[in-house]
Amino acid sequence: GxxxxxSLFLSVREGDSSVINCTYTDSxxxxxxxxxxxxxxxxxxxxxxxSNMDMKQDQRLTVLLNKKDKHLSLRIADTxxxxxAIYFCAVAMDSNYQLIWGAGTKLIIKP
Amino acid sequence: xAVVSQHPSxxxxxxxxxxxxxxxxLDFQATTMFWYRxxxxxxxxxxxxxxxxxKATYEQGVEKDKFLINHASLTLSTLTVTSAHPEDxxxxxxxxxGQGLGGYEQYFGPGTRLTVT
Numbered sequence: 001g002x003x004x005x006x007s008l009f010l011s012v013r014e015g016d017s018s019v020i021n022c023t024y025t026d027s028x029x030x031x032x033x034x035x036x037x038x039x040x041x042x043x044x045x046x047x048x049x050x051s052n053m054d055m056k057q058d059q060r061l062t063v064l065l066n067k068k069d070k071h072l073s074l075r076i077a078d079t080x081x082x083x084x085a086i087y088f089c090a091v092a093m094d095s096n097y098q099l100i101w102g103a104g105t106k107l108i109i110k111p
Numbered sequence: 112x113a114v115v116s117q118h119p120s121x122x123x124x125x126x127x128x129x130x131x132x133x134x135x136x137l138d139f140q141a142t143t144m145f146w147y148r149x150x151x152x153x154x155x156x157x158x159x160x161x162x163x164x165x166k167a168t169y170e171q172g173v174e175k176d177k178f179l180i181n182h183a184s185l186t187l188s189t190l191t192v193t194s195a196h197p198e199d200x201x202x203x204x205x206x207x208x209g210q211g212l213g214g215y216e217q218y219f220g221p222g223t224r225l226t227v228t
Contacts, residue, residue, distance in 0.1 A: 101155050
């Protein structure tokens, strides 16, 4: 079945850009998502991209998709302390929209 | 828009008792709701998928008689943990997708922290 992998931690300085990476195994994944989970809180849908897109930008967030390498990334420009959270990559096939999740990347902001 | 609520946010119960968790879509009709379980510092594990008016589809390894799911209306799904034991202690999260959301967006509730003593 589908496998989604992410690095567990990323540490960046405040003001720098953060790039969180995700790889998946099933090339038929059609919808690819980024969710944010703050400590003790639920999941917030940040953004998503369709498999027929290469890039999507929304304010400070840029999602890049490399279908050939099955690689998804989330770039956060001008990282702020409020961006500290765990970021989950999730993918879904067309047929049932069930999400397959990565383990989450904890973003640590250094002052 | 697309708000999902869960109640209660936190519950502590004694071993052997049952606990019901509610998941509501507040501003849209949820044709499908998902129940997840999240262990500390781990990702989400899908437990079951429920479509309004139908029986829930459970993932492999999830006991349907222990985790009872009811999706009786387009805005409410409930998860009942029956005869809870300490190993059932976890963070339970529901999500919903539905009419008017394009079908491919899932919105999550804030989660319910269950502690079984």
